[in-house]
Amino acid sequence: MATVETWTGAEVRALRQAKRMSIESFAAHLGISARMVSKWEARGAGITPRPVNQAALDTSLASSDTEVHERFARLTAGSPSVLPNPGGDDSLPFPRQHQLRHPGDGRRMALVEAGVFLAGPGKEPVWLPDYYIDVFPVTNGDYSRFVAATSHRAPQHWPGGSCPDELLDHPVVFVTWDDAAAYAQWAGKTLPTSHQWEKAARGPRGHIYPWGNQPTPAKCNSRESGLASTTPVSCYHSGVSPYGV
Template sequence: MTRSEERLAMGVVRWTGRETKTLRLAHRMTVRAFAVRIGVSDRIVSKWEKGGLDVVPRQGTQAALDTLLSVAGTEVQERFATLITEEAASGDDARTETLLAADAHRHQRHPVDGKLMALVEEGMYLAGTGGETVWLPAFWIDVFPTTNAGYARYLRATGQAPPRHWGSDGRCPDSVFDHPVVWVTWHEATAYAGWARKSLPSSRQWEKAARGPRGNPYPWGDSATAAKCNVRESGIGHTTPVSRYRSGVSPLGVFDLCGNVWEWCATESGPGRYELKGSAFTSPFALAAPASFNDASSTMQDDDTGFRCVTSAESLPPRRLTGGRIRDLSANGT
Protein backbone atom coordinates (compact mmCIF):
# COMPACT_ATOMS: atom_id res chain seq x y z
CA MET A 1 0.00 0.00 0.00
CA THR A 2 1.38 3.42 -0.94
CA ARG A 3 1.53 6.39 1.43
CA SER A 4 -1.37 7.96 -0.47
CA GLU A 5 -3.49 4.84 -0.09
CA GLU A 6 -2.55 4.53 3.59
CA ARG A 7 -3.61 8.10 4.17
CA LEU A 8 -7.03 7.45 2.66
CA ALA A 9 -7.41 4.22 4.58
CA MET A 10 -6.75 6.02 7.88
CA GLY A 11 -8.62 9.19 6.98
CA VAL A 12 -7.25 12.67 7.54
CA VAL A 13 -6.05 12.90 11.14
CA ARG A 14 -6.58 16.66 11.33
CA TRP A 15 -8.11 18.89 8.70
CA THR A 16 -6.48 22.25 8.15
CA GLY A 17 -7.03 24.88 5.49
CA ARG A 18 -4.48 23.04 3.32
CA GLU A 19 -6.36 19.71 3.30
CA THR A 20 -9.69 21.49 2.89
CA LYS A 21 -8.48 23.26 -0.25
CA THR A 22 -7.02 20.00 -1.55
CA LEU A 23 -10.37 18.24 -1.10
CA ARG A 24 -12.15 21.03 -2.97
CA LEU A 25 -9.64 20.80 -5.84
CA ALA A 26 -9.98 17.01 -5.91
CA HIS A 27 -13.75 17.45 -6.33
CA ARG A 28 -13.07 20.20 -8.92
CA MET A 29 -15.60 22.47 -7.23
CA THR A 30 -15.75 26.23 -6.98
CA VAL A 31 -15.41 27.75 -3.53
CA ARG A 32 -19.14 28.50 -3.49
CA ALA A 33 -20.22 24.99 -4.51
CA PHE A 34 -17.86 23.42 -1.98
CA ALA A 35 -19.18 25.69 0.80
CA VAL A 36 -22.75 24.65 0.03
CA ARG A 37 -21.77 20.98 0.12
CA ILE A 38 -20.34 21.17 3.66
CA GLY A 39 -22.83 23.72 4.99
CA VAL A 40 -20.69 26.82 5.55
CA SER A 41 -20.34 30.17 3.81
CA ASP A 42 -17.97 30.67 0.90
CA ARG A 43 -16.29 33.40 2.96
CA ILE A 44 -15.38 30.80 5.57
CA VAL A 45 -13.95 28.43 2.95
CA SER A 46 -11.85 31.25 1.49
CA LYS A 47 -10.60 32.09 5.00
CA TRP A 48 -9.58 28.47 5.59
CA GLU A 49 -7.73 28.24 2.31
CA LYS A 50 -5.91 31.52 2.89
CA GLY A 51 -4.89 30.39 6.38
CA GLY A 52 -3.53 27.06 5.18
CA LEU A 53 -1.89 24.96 7.88
CA ASP A 54 -2.62 27.59 10.54
CA VAL A 55 -6.42 27.16 10.30
CA VAL A 56 -8.22 24.18 11.84
CA PRO A 57 -12.00 23.94 11.21
CA ARG A 58 -14.37 23.11 14.07
CA GLN A 59 -14.96 19.48 15.05
CA GLY A 60 -18.38 19.38 13.42
CA THR A 61 -16.93 20.62 10.17
CA GLN A 62 -14.05 18.13 10.46
CA ALA A 63 -16.65 15.35 10.57
CA ALA A 64 -18.41 16.80 7.50
CA LEU A 65 -15.12 16.86 5.64
CA ASP A 66 -14.43 13.25 6.68
CA THR A 67 -17.81 12.26 5.26
CA LEU A 68 -17.31 14.19 2.03
CA LEU A 69 -14.03 12.38 1.45
CA SER A 70 -15.33 8.93 2.42
CA VAL A 71 -18.36 9.05 0.10
CA ALA A 72 -16.44 10.50 -2.84
CA GLY A 73 -15.89 8.29 -5.84
CA THR A 74 -12.63 6.44 -6.40
CA GLU A 75 -11.46 9.01 -8.95
CA VAL A 76 -11.89 11.89 -6.48
CA GLN A 77 -10.22 9.94 -3.67
CA GLU A 78 -7.25 9.06 -5.84
CA ARG A 79 -6.96 12.67 -6.97
CA PHE A 80 -7.06 13.84 -3.33
CA ALA A 81 -4.36 11.34 -2.32
CA THR A 82 -2.17 12.37 -5.24
CA LEU A 83 -2.52 16.07 -4.47
CA ILE A 84 -1.75 15.58 -0.77
CA THR A 85 1.36 13.54 -1.58
CA GLU A 86 2.62 15.94 -4.23
CA GLU A 87 2.06 18.95 -1.98
CA ALA A 88 4.14 17.35 0.75
CA ALA A 89 6.84 16.32 -1.72
CA SER A 90 7.19 19.63 -3.53
CA GLY A 91 5.88 22.35 -1.24
CA ASP A 92 7.44 24.32 1.57
CA ASP A 93 5.64 22.19 4.10
CA ALA A 94 7.20 20.71 7.24
CA ARG A 95 5.46 17.41 6.40
CA THR A 96 7.94 17.06 3.55
CA GLU A 97 10.40 15.91 6.20
CA THR A 98 8.08 13.06 7.21
CA LEU A 99 7.47 12.03 3.60
CA LEU A 100 11.17 11.89 2.76
CA ALA A 101 12.77 10.87 6.07
CA ALA A 102 12.36 7.13 5.46
CA ASP A 103 14.75 7.30 2.53
CA ALA A 104 16.39 10.69 2.97
CA HIS A 105 19.55 10.09 0.96
CA ARG A 106 17.67 8.77 -2.10
CA HIS A 107 15.09 11.52 -2.66
CA GLN A 108 15.46 15.29 -2.77
CA ARG A 109 13.63 18.33 -4.08
CA HIS A 110 15.44 20.27 -6.76
CA PRO A 111 16.06 23.90 -5.74
CA VAL A 112 14.93 25.45 -9.04
CA ASP A 113 11.76 23.68 -10.17
CA GLY A 114 10.96 22.04 -6.82
CA LYS A 115 10.50 18.62 -8.39
CA LEU A 116 11.11 15.47 -6.37
CA MET A 117 14.14 13.57 -7.71
CA ALA A 118 15.43 10.04 -7.09
CA LEU A 119 19.09 9.09 -6.83
CA VAL A 120 20.38 6.51 -9.30
CA GLU A 121 23.63 5.30 -7.79
CA GLU A 122 26.77 4.67 -9.80
CA GLY A 123 27.43 1.16 -11.03
CA MET A 124 26.67 -1.43 -13.66
CA TYR A 125 23.33 -2.35 -15.15
CA LEU A 126 22.10 -4.63 -17.95
CA ALA A 127 21.33 -2.48 -20.97
CA GLY A 128 19.56 -3.02 -24.26
CA THR A 129 17.78 -6.07 -25.59
CA GLY A 130 21.00 -8.09 -25.37
CA GLY A 131 21.70 -7.36 -21.71
CA GLU A 132 24.98 -5.53 -22.31
CA THR A 133 26.83 -4.63 -19.09
CA VAL A 134 27.14 -0.84 -18.86
CA TRP A 135 28.60 1.34 -16.09
CA LEU A 136 27.14 4.78 -15.39
CA PRO A 137 28.11 7.41 -12.82
CA ALA A 138 25.49 8.42 -10.26
CA PHE A 139 22.77 10.91 -11.20
CA TRP A 140 19.37 12.21 -10.06
CA ILE A 141 16.22 11.77 -12.13
CA ASP A 142 12.76 13.34 -11.77
CA VAL A 143 10.38 10.96 -10.00
CA PHE A 144 7.55 12.11 -12.29
CA PRO A 145 7.45 13.38 -15.88
CA THR A 146 7.20 17.16 -16.11
CA THR A 147 3.54 18.00 -15.56
CA ASN A 148 1.40 20.74 -17.05
CA ALA A 149 1.48 22.49 -13.67
CA GLY A 150 5.27 22.30 -13.56
CA TYR A 151 5.54 23.57 -17.11
CA ALA A 152 3.22 26.46 -16.22
CA ARG A 153 5.69 27.61 -13.55
CA TYR A 154 8.44 27.58 -16.15
CA LEU A 155 6.33 29.62 -18.57
CA ARG A 156 5.53 32.20 -15.91
CA ALA A 157 9.24 32.56 -15.19
CA THR A 158 10.38 32.77 -18.82
CA GLY A 159 7.47 34.09 -20.87
CA GLN A 160 7.72 31.25 -23.39
CA ALA A 161 4.69 30.17 -25.43
CA PRO A 162 2.30 27.61 -23.88
CA PRO A 163 1.67 24.21 -25.52
CA ARG A 164 -1.17 24.10 -28.01
CA HIS A 165 -3.56 21.99 -25.93
CA TRP A 166 -3.91 24.67 -23.25
CA GLY A 167 -6.46 26.61 -25.26
CA SER A 168 -6.78 30.15 -26.52
CA ASP A 169 -6.17 31.82 -23.14
CA GLY A 170 -2.82 30.10 -22.72
CA ARG A 171 -3.73 28.70 -19.29
CA CYS A 172 -3.27 25.13 -18.14
CA PRO A 173 -6.70 23.43 -17.90
CA ASP A 174 -7.51 22.29 -14.34
CA SER A 175 -8.40 18.85 -15.66
CA VAL A 176 -4.80 18.06 -16.71
CA PHE A 177 -2.64 20.00 -14.25
CA ASP A 178 -1.17 16.73 -12.88
CA HIS A 179 -0.85 15.06 -16.29
CA PRO A 180 2.45 15.12 -18.21
CA VAL A 181 2.89 18.14 -20.44
CA VAL A 182 2.73 17.24 -24.15
CA TRP A 183 3.01 19.01 -27.50
CA VAL A 184 6.62 19.96 -26.70
CA THR A 185 9.50 19.60 -29.13
CA TRP A 186 12.94 18.34 -28.13
CA HIS A 187 14.14 21.95 -28.24
CA GLU A 188 11.37 23.09 -25.88
CA ALA A 189 12.10 20.24 -23.48
CA THR A 190 15.79 21.14 -23.57
CA ALA A 191 14.96 24.79 -22.87
CA TYR A 192 12.98 23.80 -19.77
CA ALA A 193 15.88 21.63 -18.59
CA GLY A 194 18.28 24.53 -19.05
CA TRP A 195 16.04 26.86 -17.04
CA ALA A 196 15.87 24.29 -14.23
CA ARG A 197 19.67 23.80 -14.31
CA LYS A 198 19.15 20.20 -15.33
CA SER A 199 19.38 18.28 -18.62
CA LEU A 200 17.41 15.70 -20.53
CA PRO A 201 18.53 12.15 -19.66
CA SER A 202 20.68 10.15 -22.00
CA SER A 203 18.88 7.06 -23.25
CA ARG A 204 21.08 4.92 -20.99
CA GLN A 205 20.39 7.04 -17.92
CA TRP A 206 16.69 6.76 -18.64
CA GLU A 207 16.93 3.01 -19.15
CA LYS A 208 18.88 2.41 -15.95
CA ALA A 209 16.36 4.42 -13.92
CA ALA A 210 13.61 2.26 -15.42
CA ARG A 211 15.22 -1.15 -15.15
CA GLY A 212 17.26 -0.79 -11.97
CA PRO A 213 20.72 -2.25 -11.37
CA ARG A 214 19.52 -5.79 -12.15
CA GLY A 215 18.25 -4.85 -15.59
CA ASN A 216 14.62 -5.92 -15.14
CA PRO A 217 12.74 -6.05 -18.47
CA TYR A 218 10.15 -3.65 -16.99
CA PRO A 219 10.23 -1.19 -14.09
CA TRP A 220 8.10 -3.52 -11.94
CA GLY A 221 9.95 -6.75 -12.81
CA ASP A 222 9.75 -9.53 -15.37
CA SER A 223 6.03 -9.80 -16.11
CA ALA A 224 4.75 -8.25 -19.34
CA THR A 225 1.66 -6.67 -17.77
CA ALA A 226 -0.04 -3.89 -19.72
CA ALA A 227 -2.35 -3.14 -16.76
CA LYS A 228 0.56 -1.51 -14.92
CA CYS A 229 0.79 1.43 -17.33
CA ASN A 230 -1.20 3.66 -19.67
CA VAL A 231 -0.72 2.16 -23.12
CA ARG A 232 -3.02 1.54 -26.08
CA GLU A 233 -4.29 -1.74 -24.63
CA SER A 234 -5.50 0.13 -21.53
CA GLY A 235 -8.20 1.74 -23.68
CA ILE A 236 -7.98 5.09 -21.86
CA GLY A 237 -7.13 7.09 -24.96
CA HIS A 238 -5.52 10.09 -23.21
CA THR A 239 -2.87 11.02 -20.67
CA THR A 240 -3.39 10.23 -16.99
CA PRO A 241 -2.08 11.76 -13.71
CA VAL A 242 1.63 11.04 -13.37
CA SER A 243 1.26 9.17 -10.07
CA ARG A 244 -1.70 7.00 -11.06
CA TYR A 245 0.18 3.77 -11.82
CA ARG A 246 1.70 3.01 -8.43
CA SER A 247 2.08 -0.69 -9.23
CA GLY A 248 4.29 0.22 -12.19
CA VAL A 249 6.91 2.17 -10.23
CA SER A 250 10.59 1.35 -10.82
CA PRO A 251 12.91 -0.16 -8.17
CA LEU A 252 14.20 3.37 -7.54
CA GLY A 253 10.75 4.83 -6.94
CA VAL A 254 10.32 6.50 -10.36
CA PHE A 255 6.84 6.67 -11.92
CA ASP A 256 5.49 6.45 -15.48
CA LEU A 257 8.57 4.93 -17.10
CA CYS A 258 6.26 2.79 -19.20
CA GLY A 259 3.28 4.32 -20.93
CA ASN A 260 1.45 7.64 -20.59
CA VAL A 261 3.81 9.65 -22.84
CA TRP A 262 6.96 9.14 -24.84
CA GLU A 263 9.86 10.99 -23.22
CA TRP A 264 12.58 12.93 -25.00
CA CYS A 265 16.19 11.91 -24.34
CA ALA A 266 19.43 13.80 -24.93
CA THR A 267 20.88 10.99 -27.08
CA GLU A 268 21.09 11.91 -30.74
CA SER A 269 20.18 9.06 -33.08
CA GLY A 270 20.92 10.89 -36.32
CA PRO A 271 21.15 14.41 -37.70
CA GLY A 272 18.38 16.36 -35.99
CA ARG A 273 16.85 13.24 -34.43
CA TYR A 274 16.77 12.15 -30.79
CA GLU A 275 15.77 9.03 -28.92
CA LEU A 276 12.41 8.63 -27.19
CA LYS A 277 11.70 6.24 -24.34
CA GLY A 278 8.75 4.75 -22.54
CA SER A 279 5.88 4.33 -25.03
CA ALA A 280 2.59 6.21 -24.58
CA PHE A 281 -1.18 5.91 -24.32
CA THR A 282 -1.26 5.88 -28.14
CA SER A 283 1.25 3.06 -28.56
CA PRO A 284 1.12 -0.70 -28.00
CA PHE A 285 2.54 -2.26 -24.86
CA ALA A 286 5.08 -4.07 -27.04
CA LEU A 287 6.97 -0.78 -27.40
CA ALA A 288 6.96 0.01 -23.67
CA ALA A 289 9.99 -2.06 -22.62
CA PRO A 290 12.75 0.36 -21.53
CA ALA A 291 15.24 -1.39 -23.82
CA SER A 292 13.14 -0.62 -26.90
CA PHE A 293 14.33 1.96 -29.41
CA ASN A 294 12.36 4.86 -30.82
CA ASP A 295 13.34 8.28 -32.12
CA ALA A 296 11.92 11.37 -33.79
CA SER A 297 12.87 14.68 -35.34
CA SER A 298 13.81 17.32 -32.78
CA THR A 299 11.01 19.53 -34.13
CA MET A 300 8.30 16.90 -33.71
CA GLN A 301 5.50 17.68 -31.26
CA ASP A 302 2.51 15.49 -30.51
CA ASP A 303 -0.17 14.82 -27.93
CA ASP A 304 1.72 11.80 -26.61
CA THR A 305 5.25 13.19 -26.16
CA GLY A 306 6.72 14.83 -23.05
CA PHE A 307 9.88 14.65 -20.94
CA ARG A 308 11.54 14.49 -17.54
CA CYS A 309 14.97 15.74 -16.44
CA VAL A 310 18.15 14.56 -14.74
CA THR A 311 21.02 16.24 -12.95
CA SER A 312 24.45 15.08 -11.81
CA ALA A 313 24.94 13.54 -8.39
CA GLU A 314 27.20 16.44 -7.41
CA SER A 315 24.63 19.13 -8.23
CA LEU A 316 22.42 18.34 -5.21
CA PRO A 317 23.97 18.53 -1.73
CA PRO A 318 24.00 15.42 0.47
CA ARG A 319 21.52 15.27 3.32
CA ARG A 320 21.51 13.76 6.76
CA LEU A 321 18.87 13.31 9.43
CA THR A 322 19.57 15.41 12.53
CA GLY A 323 17.23 15.84 15.48
CA GLY A 324 14.39 14.16 13.60
CA ARG A 325 14.64 16.57 10.64
CA ILE A 326 16.48 16.43 7.36
CA ARG A 327 19.29 18.91 7.05
CA ASP A 328 20.66 20.01 3.68
CA LEU A 329 24.43 20.22 3.55
CA SER A 330 26.25 22.36 1.01
CA ALA A 331 29.83 21.81 -0.04
CA ASN A 332 31.11 24.12 2.73
CA GLY A 333 29.09 22.37 5.42
CA THR A 334 26.65 25.20 6.16
Protein backbone atom coordinates (compact mmCIF):
# COMPACT_ATOMS: atom_id res chain seq x y z
CA MET A 1 0.00 0.00 0.00
CA ALA A 2 1.20 3.50 -0.85
CA THR A 3 1.40 6.69 1.15
CA VAL A 4 1.61 10.30 -0.04
CA GLU A 5 4.42 12.61 1.08
CA THR A 6 2.69 15.81 -0.14
CA TRP A 7 -0.74 15.88 -1.70
CA THR A 8 -1.35 17.96 -4.81
CA GLY A 9 -4.41 18.24 -6.98
CA ALA A 10 -3.13 15.35 -9.10
CA GLU A 11 -3.13 12.90 -6.18
CA VAL A 12 -6.51 14.22 -5.04
CA ARG A 13 -8.04 13.38 -8.42
CA ALA A 14 -6.40 9.93 -8.36
CA LEU A 15 -7.78 9.17 -4.89
CA ARG A 16 -11.28 10.29 -5.83
CA GLN A 17 -11.22 8.17 -8.97
CA ALA A 18 -9.76 5.21 -7.08
CA LYS A 19 -12.61 5.45 -4.58
CA ARG A 20 -15.07 5.79 -7.49
CA MET A 21 -16.75 8.82 -5.98
CA SER A 22 -18.24 11.91 -7.59
CA ILE A 23 -16.75 15.30 -6.78
CA GLU A 24 -19.76 16.07 -4.58
CA SER A 25 -19.63 12.82 -2.61
CA PHE A 26 -15.84 13.00 -2.24
CA ALA A 27 -16.09 16.56 -0.94
CA ALA A 28 -18.70 15.50 1.61
CA HIS A 29 -16.46 12.57 2.59
CA LEU A 30 -13.61 15.01 3.35
CA GLY A 31 -15.85 17.63 4.96
CA ILE A 32 -15.08 20.37 2.43
CA SER A 33 -16.85 22.05 -0.49
CA ALA A 34 -17.18 20.50 -3.94
CA ARG A 35 -15.83 23.78 -5.34
CA MET A 36 -12.57 23.25 -3.47
CA VAL A 37 -12.16 19.71 -4.81
CA SER A 38 -12.82 20.97 -8.34
CA LYS A 39 -10.20 23.70 -7.85
CA TRP A 40 -7.59 21.20 -6.68
CA GLU A 41 -8.23 18.84 -9.57
CA ALA A 42 -8.21 21.64 -12.15
CA ARG A 43 -4.81 22.92 -10.98
CA GLY A 44 -3.31 19.45 -10.66
CA ALA A 45 0.28 19.30 -9.46
CA GLY A 46 0.34 23.10 -9.24
CA ILE A 47 -1.67 23.29 -6.01
CA THR A 48 -1.03 21.90 -2.54
CA PRO A 49 -3.98 21.68 -0.08
CA ARG A 50 -3.64 23.14 3.41
CA PRO A 51 -2.24 20.92 6.21
CA VAL A 52 -5.69 20.22 7.69
CA ASN A 53 -6.81 18.92 4.30
CA GLN A 54 -3.54 17.01 3.80
CA ALA A 55 -4.37 15.16 7.03
CA ALA A 56 -7.91 14.46 5.83
CA LEU A 57 -6.58 13.01 2.58
CA ASP A 58 -4.02 10.91 4.48
CA THR A 59 -6.77 9.39 6.61
CA SER A 60 -9.07 8.81 3.65
CA LEU A 61 -6.35 6.86 1.83
CA ALA A 62 -5.26 4.94 4.94
CA SER A 63 -8.82 3.81 5.69
CA SER A 64 -9.47 2.64 2.11
CA ASP A 65 -9.65 -1.03 1.23
CA THR A 66 -7.07 -2.94 -0.80
CA GLU A 67 -8.83 -2.45 -4.14
CA VAL A 68 -8.82 1.33 -3.70
CA HIS A 69 -5.11 1.25 -2.84
CA GLU A 70 -4.38 -0.81 -5.95
CA ARG A 71 -6.30 1.56 -8.21
CA PHE A 72 -4.65 4.58 -6.54
CA ALA A 73 -1.19 3.08 -7.10
CA ARG A 74 -1.92 2.54 -10.81
CA LEU A 75 -3.30 6.06 -11.23
CA THR A 76 -0.30 7.68 -9.53
CA ALA A 77 2.45 5.54 -11.06
CA GLY A 78 5.52 7.73 -11.52
CA SER A 79 4.40 10.47 -9.12
CA PRO A 80 7.32 11.55 -6.89
CA SER A 81 4.91 12.33 -4.05
CA VAL A 82 3.62 8.76 -3.75
CA LEU A 83 5.88 6.54 -1.65
CA PRO A 84 5.82 2.85 -0.72
CA ASN A 85 4.08 2.11 2.56
CA PRO A 86 6.64 2.82 5.32
CA GLY A 87 5.16 0.14 7.54
CA GLY A 88 3.12 0.24 10.71
CA ASP A 89 -0.62 0.07 11.15
CA ASP A 90 -2.46 3.15 12.36
CA SER A 91 -5.89 1.65 11.89
CA LEU A 92 -8.42 1.41 14.67
CA PRO A 93 -7.88 -1.53 17.04
CA PHE A 94 -11.51 -2.63 16.56
CA PRO A 95 -13.76 -3.55 13.64
CA ARG A 96 -15.48 -0.52 12.09
CA GLN A 97 -18.78 -0.75 13.93
CA HIS A 98 -20.83 2.23 15.02
CA GLN A 99 -21.00 0.80 18.53
CA LEU A 100 -19.10 -2.01 20.25
CA ARG A 101 -18.11 -3.23 23.69
CA HIS A 102 -14.54 -2.62 24.74
CA PRO A 103 -12.76 -5.87 25.67
CA GLY A 104 -11.04 -4.22 28.66
CA ASP A 105 -13.90 -2.91 30.78
CA GLY A 106 -16.90 -4.13 28.74
CA ARG A 107 -18.29 -0.63 28.29
CA ARG A 108 -20.16 0.43 25.17
CA MET A 109 -18.19 2.72 22.85
CA ALA A 110 -19.34 4.71 19.82
CA LEU A 111 -17.41 5.44 16.65
CA VAL A 112 -16.74 9.10 15.87
CA GLU A 113 -15.93 9.04 12.18
CA ALA A 114 -13.00 10.89 10.65
CA GLY A 115 -13.67 14.37 9.36
CA VAL A 116 -13.65 18.08 10.02
CA PHE A 117 -15.61 19.57 12.91
CA LEU A 118 -16.10 23.16 14.07
CA ALA A 119 -14.14 23.71 17.28
CA GLY A 120 -14.25 26.32 20.01
CA PRO A 121 -16.27 29.53 20.21
CA GLY A 122 -14.77 30.65 16.90
CA LYS A 123 -15.90 27.44 15.18
CA GLU A 124 -12.50 26.79 13.62
CA PRO A 125 -12.35 23.76 11.29
CA VAL A 126 -10.29 20.94 12.81
CA TRP A 127 -9.65 17.53 11.25
CA LEU A 128 -9.67 14.40 13.44
CA PRO A 129 -9.18 10.77 12.38
CA ASP A 130 -11.56 7.99 13.48
CA TYR A 131 -11.76 7.21 17.18
CA TYR A 132 -14.04 5.51 19.68
CA ILE A 133 -15.40 7.11 22.85
CA ASP A 134 -17.50 5.74 25.71
CA VAL A 135 -21.25 6.10 25.21
CA PHE A 136 -21.84 6.87 28.90
CA PRO A 137 -19.72 8.45 31.63
CA VAL A 138 -17.83 5.95 33.81
CA THR A 139 -20.23 4.82 36.54
CA ASN A 140 -19.56 4.12 40.19
CA GLY A 141 -20.08 0.44 39.36
CA ASP A 142 -17.43 0.57 36.62
CA TYR A 143 -15.04 2.41 38.89
CA SER A 144 -15.63 0.01 41.77
CA ARG A 145 -14.30 -2.88 39.66
CA PHE A 146 -11.17 -0.83 38.95
CA VAL A 147 -10.75 -0.03 42.68
CA ALA A 148 -11.20 -3.69 43.61
CA ALA A 149 -8.69 -4.87 41.00
CA THR A 150 -5.98 -2.29 41.72
CA SER A 151 -6.56 -1.14 45.34
CA HIS A 152 -6.75 2.41 43.99
CA ARG A 153 -8.10 5.07 46.34
CA ALA A 154 -11.92 5.09 46.49
CA PRO A 155 -13.85 8.34 45.90
CA GLN A 156 -14.67 10.32 49.02
CA HIS A 157 -18.45 9.96 48.64
CA TRP A 158 -18.31 6.17 49.08
CA PRO A 159 -18.93 5.48 52.77
CA GLY A 160 -16.28 3.14 54.13
CA GLY A 161 -14.70 2.92 50.67
CA SER A 162 -17.64 0.98 49.16
CA CYS A 163 -20.15 2.38 46.69
CA PRO A 164 -23.79 2.33 47.84
CA ASP A 165 -25.96 0.08 45.67
CA GLU A 166 -28.30 2.94 44.73
CA LEU A 167 -25.38 4.84 43.14
CA LEU A 168 -23.88 2.02 41.07
CA ASP A 169 -25.34 3.31 37.78
CA HIS A 170 -24.59 6.98 38.56
CA PRO A 171 -21.47 8.66 37.13
CA VAL A 172 -18.47 8.48 39.41
CA VAL A 173 -17.51 11.88 40.90
CA PHE A 174 -14.78 13.19 43.23
CA VAL A 175 -12.08 11.78 40.94
CA THR A 176 -9.01 13.70 39.81
CA TRP A 177 -7.46 13.70 36.35
CA ASP A 178 -4.84 11.27 37.68
CA ASP A 179 -7.60 8.96 38.95
CA ALA A 180 -9.30 9.06 35.55
CA ALA A 181 -6.03 8.41 33.72
CA ALA A 182 -5.31 5.45 36.00
CA TYR A 183 -8.77 3.99 35.27
CA ALA A 184 -8.24 4.45 31.52
CA GLN A 185 -4.85 2.72 31.65
CA TRP A 186 -6.33 -0.18 33.62
CA ALA A 187 -9.14 -0.52 31.07
CA GLY A 188 -6.73 -0.46 28.10
CA LYS A 189 -7.90 2.96 26.90
CA THR A 190 -6.70 6.56 26.87
CA LEU A 191 -8.49 9.69 27.99
CA PRO A 192 -9.93 11.68 25.08
CA THR A 193 -8.14 14.82 23.98
CA SER A 194 -9.98 18.11 24.32
CA HIS A 195 -10.77 18.08 20.60
CA GLN A 196 -12.01 14.47 20.72
CA TRP A 197 -14.23 15.28 23.67
CA GLU A 198 -15.61 18.40 21.98
CA LYS A 199 -16.36 16.71 18.67
CA ALA A 200 -18.09 13.77 20.35
CA ALA A 201 -20.22 16.17 22.40
CA ARG A 202 -21.04 18.89 19.87
CA GLY A 203 -21.03 16.99 16.61
CA PRO A 204 -19.34 18.25 13.43
CA ARG A 205 -21.29 21.52 13.08
CA GLY A 206 -20.31 23.24 16.30
CA HIS A 207 -23.63 23.11 18.15
CA ILE A 208 -23.58 24.65 21.62
CA TYR A 209 -25.21 21.56 23.15
CA PRO A 210 -25.20 17.91 22.02
CA TRP A 211 -28.81 18.24 20.79
CA GLY A 212 -28.56 21.71 19.18
CA ASN A 213 -28.27 25.34 20.18
CA GLN A 214 -31.15 25.82 22.63
CA PRO A 215 -30.71 25.19 26.39
CA THR A 216 -33.13 22.42 27.37
CA PRO A 217 -32.94 21.30 31.03
CA ALA A 218 -35.05 18.22 30.28
CA LYS A 219 -32.22 16.84 28.14
CA CYS A 220 -29.48 16.85 30.79
CA ASN A 221 -28.77 17.01 34.52
CA SER A 222 -28.16 20.72 34.94
CA ARG A 223 -28.56 23.26 37.72
CA GLU A 224 -31.87 24.33 36.16
CA SER A 225 -33.23 20.80 36.55
CA GLY A 226 -33.22 21.31 40.32
CA LEU A 227 -32.12 17.73 41.07
CA ALA A 228 -29.06 18.69 43.11
CA SER A 229 -27.56 15.20 42.76
CA THR A 230 -26.22 12.79 40.17
CA THR A 231 -28.62 10.59 38.20
CA PRO A 232 -28.24 7.25 36.37
CA VAL A 233 -26.13 7.72 33.25
CA SER A 234 -28.89 6.42 30.96
CA CYS A 235 -31.53 8.93 32.08
CA TYR A 236 -31.31 11.43 29.24
CA HIS A 237 -31.79 9.56 25.98
CA SER A 238 -33.10 12.68 24.21
CA GLY A 239 -29.89 14.53 25.04
CA VAL A 240 -27.49 12.36 23.04
CA SER A 241 -25.02 13.93 20.64
CA PRO A 242 -25.07 13.21 16.87
CA TYR A 243 -22.70 10.29 17.60
CA GLY A 244 -25.07 8.67 20.10
CA VAL A 245 -23.06 9.48 23.24
